[in-house]
Amino acid sequence: MSKFLDRVKGGELLVSDGATGTYLQEHGLPPGGCPEEFNWSHPNVVQGMAAEYFAAGSDLVLTNSFGGSRYRLKEYGLGDRVVELNRLAADHARTVAPVEGFVLGSIGPTGVLLEPNGPATEEEMFSAFCEQVKGLSEGGVDGFCIETMFDLAEMNLAIRAVKDRTSLPVVATMVFDKGPKGYFTMMGLRPGRVAEELAGVGADVIGSNCGLAIGHMVEIVTAMRAASVLPILTHVNAGIPEIKKTAIVYPDSPEFMAEEMVNIIEAGANIVGGCCGTSPEYIRAFARRYKS
Amino acid sequence: MAELVDLQNKFLRDELGEYVEEEAERQRMVDLYAETKLSMQNIAAAIIDGRHHDVDRLTREAIDDDVQALEVMDDGLIAGMALVGIKFRDNFIFVPEVLACARAMKAGMAHIEPILSASGIDPIGKVIMGTVKGDLHDIGKNLCIMMLRGAGFKVVDLGVDTSPDDFLEAVEEHGANLVGMSALLTTTMPNMGRTIEAFIDADLRDDVKVMVGGAPVTPEFADDMGADAYGADAVECVEIAKRLTEESASAHQ
Numbered sequence: 001m002s003k004f005l006d007r008v009k010g011g012e013l014l015v016s017d018g019a020t021g022t023y024l025q026e027h028g029l030p031p032g033g034c035p036e037e038f039n040w041s042h043p044n045v046v047q048g049m050a051a052e053y054f055a056a057g058s059d060l061v062l063t064n065s066f067g068g069s070r071y072r073l074k075e076y077g078l079g080d081r082v083v084e085l086n087r088l089a090a091d092h093a094r095t096v097a098p099v100e101g102f103v104l105g106s107i108g109p110t111g112v113l114l115e116p117n118g119p120a121t122e123e124e125m126f127s128a129f130c131e132q133v134k135g136l137s138e139g140g141v142d143g144f145c146i147e148t149m150f151d152l153a154e155m156n157l158a159i160r161a162v163k164d165r166t167s168l169p170v171v172a173t174m175v176f177d178k179g180p181k182g183y184f185t186m187m188g189l190r191p192g193r194v195a196e197e198l199a200g201v202g203a204d205v206i207g208s209n210c211g212l213a214i215g216h217m218v219e220i221v222t223a224m225r226a227a228s229v230l231p232i233l234t235h236v237n238a239g240i241p242e243i244k245k246t247a248i249v250y251p252d253s254p255e256f257m258a259e260e261m262v263n264i265i266e267a268g269a270n271i272v273g274g275c276c277g278t279s280p281e282y283i284r285a286f287a288r289r290y291k292s
Numbered sequence: 293m294a295e296l297v298d299l300q301n302k303f304l305r306d307e308l309g310e311y312v313e314e315e316a317e318r319q320r321m322v323d324l325y326a327e328t329k330l331s332m333q334n335i336a337a338a339i340i341d342g343r344h345h346d347v348d349r350l351t352r353e354a355i356d357d358d359v360q361a362l363e364v365m366d367d368g369l370i371a372g373m374a375l376v377g378i379k380f381r382d383n384f385i386f387v388p389e390v391l392a393c394a395r396a397m398k399a400g401m402a403h404i405e406p407i408l409s410a411s412g413i414d415p416i417g418k419v420i421m422g423t424v425k426g427d428l429h430d431i432g433k434n435l436c437i438m439m440l441r442g443a444g445f446k447v448v449d450l451g452v453d454t455s456p457d458d459f460l461e462a463v464e465e466h467g468a469n470l471v472g473m474s475a476l477l478t479t480t481m482p483n484m485g486r487t488i489e490a491f492i493d494a495d496l497r498d499d500v501k502v503m504v505g506g507a508p509v510t511p512e513f514a515d516d517m518g519a520d521a522y523g524a525d526a527v528e529c530v531e532i533a534k535r536l537t538e539e540s541a542s543a544h545q
Contacts (some may be wrong), residue, residue, distance in 0.1 A: 021479075031479035032426020050381070075452070111429060117391050118431070181383035211507075241478050241508055243516050243530040248478045248508075271300025276478070 016273025030163020039088035057287025060102035097234030129161035192227035209235035225268030238277030250277025254285035326337030339372025342392030397442035422454030429476035456490035485517035501536035
C-alpha cells in the first residue's frame with residue numbers, strides 16, 4: 001500500500017493545503033488567466049506556493065493542475081501542452097516537498113458535459129483524463145485528488161483513468177449544493193449515495209470540497225461517514241464570498257475555521273484543508289490546532 | 293375552480309398530486325391545465341416526462357388538426373415547463389432531467405417557430421447571452437440558453453470571454469431588449485459591473501434589462517453592480533427573462 005494511504009489509514013489526522021487560485025492571483029495571475037500556464041512561466045511562484053503550504057504545516061499539497069485537462073487548456077491555446085504542464089505542476093511541488101510530505105495530482109472538471117447533456121463522449125473524456133494523469137505521474141505525484149466534480153459520470157471516468165494508467169491512490173471529492181430537500185450534487189445525488197458510488201468505482205479516499213461554508217460541510221461529512229468506511233477528505237471554502245466596496249472578501253477567518261474544523265473531524269473527516277479563499281495562514285491555524 | 297380529479301390526463305393528475313406540495317400552487321397548476329384541451333395536456337405531460345419523440349409527434353398532430361401555434365406553445369409546451377420548473381425548484385428533479393425536458397420542448401418548438409415567424413409573430417423576447425470577459429466557464433450559461441430557447445426566446449449566444457464591447461455591439465445589431473451575463477469566478481465577476489458601466493457610458497442602459505448569474509454571484513452582488521435581476525439557476529433565468537421582458541414592454545408603451 002502507498003505511504004500516503006498508510007498514514008491516512010493509520011488513524012492520523014492529516015492537514016492538506018489551501019487554495020491555489022487565490023494564492024496565484026496574489027502573485028501575479030491576472031483575473032481569468034490560465035493558472036496552469038504559470039507552471040511554465042512562473043516556476044518560482046508555483047514552487048513557492050507548495051513550499052509555503054508545507055512550511056505552514058500541510059502534510060500534503062495538491063499540484064497546480066486543477067484545470068489541466070485538454071478541454072480547459074485549449075481555451076487558452078495550450079491544448080497541445082497537457083502532459084508538459086501537468087508534469088511541471090507535479091515536479092514543482094515534488095521539488096520543494098519535505099521527505100515526509102505528499103504531493104497529490106489535482107484533477108478538476110473538464111467544464112464540458114457528457115452526452116446526452118452535452119457534447120463530450122465518454123471515450124474522448126477518458127482519453128483526456130489519461131493524458132493529464134500521464135503528465136502528473138511523470139512529474140512524480142504520490143496519488144491523485146480528483147476534486148470539485150459535480151457529475152458522477154465524469155468523476156468515474158477520471159478515477160478509471162488513474163486506475164488504468166497508474167497504481168497510485170486516488171482521492172475523489174465532489175461539490176454539493178443545499179436545496180430545500182437537503183444536499184445534492186448538481187446532477188441530483190445525495191452525499192451518502194455519492195460515498196457509496198465512489199467506493200464502488202475504487203476511490204481510496206472520498207469527500208467533498210468547495211461550494212458551501214463550513215457548517216454545511218459538517219453535515220455532508222456526517223452523511224458520507226454514515227454511508228462509507230473509507231477515509232474522508234474535506235476542503236472547505238473560507239465562507240461564501242461577500243462584496244466589500246470593490247473587493248471580494250471571504251468572511252471566515254483562519255481562527256474561526258480552525259475552531260469549527262473540530263466538528264468536521266468529529267463527524268469523521270481524516271484529511272482537512274482549505275478551498276477557495278484560504279491561504280497558508282489558514283493551514284498554519286489548522287496545523288497549530290490539530291497537529292501539535 | 294377546477295379540481296385535480298377533473299384533469300383528463302392521468303399523468304398530469306399523478307404529477308400534480310405527487311410533486312406540487314403547496315396547496316395554492318397546486319390549485320393554480322390544476323386550473324392552468326384544466327382550461328386546456330386534452331391534446332394540449334398530453335403535450336404538457338410528454339414535456340414533463342422528457343419524451344421528445346412524443347412531443348415532436350403530438351405537436352405536429354395538433355398543428356395538423358388546426359390548433360393555433362400560439363395555443364400549442366402556451367397550453368402544451370410552456371404549460372408543461374411550468375411543472376418542470378416547480379419540480380426542479382423543490383429538488384424532485386435535477387439538471388439531467390431538466391435538460392431532457394428542454395430537449396422535448398425544443399422538439400415541439402421546431403414545429404411552432406416557423407409558423408410564428410411566417411405569421412409575423414415576434415419571439416417573446418430577444419436575449420443576448422455571454423460569459424463575461426476573462427471567464428471561460430459556460431455550462432451554466434448554456435443551460436440557461438437551452439431553457440430560454442425552449443421558452444420561446446430568441447437567444448444570441450456570444451460564448452465565453454465576452455468583452456463589454458461585444459455585448460454592446462450585439463445588443464445594437466440584434467435590437468435585443470435583454471442581456472444575460474454569467475461568471476463562475478470571483479475574479480471575473482466584477483466584469484459584469486464593468487459591462488453594465490459600458491452600457492451606461494454608451495447611453496444604452498435604459499434600452500436593455502440586465503440579468504446575471506453564476507456560482508459566486510448573489511442577489512447582493514447583482515444589486516451592487518446595478519443589474520436588474522439575479523437568477524440562481526436556468527429555471528429562474530427563464531422566469532426572470534419573462535418578467536423583465538414584460539417590464540420593458542410596459543415601460544416602452
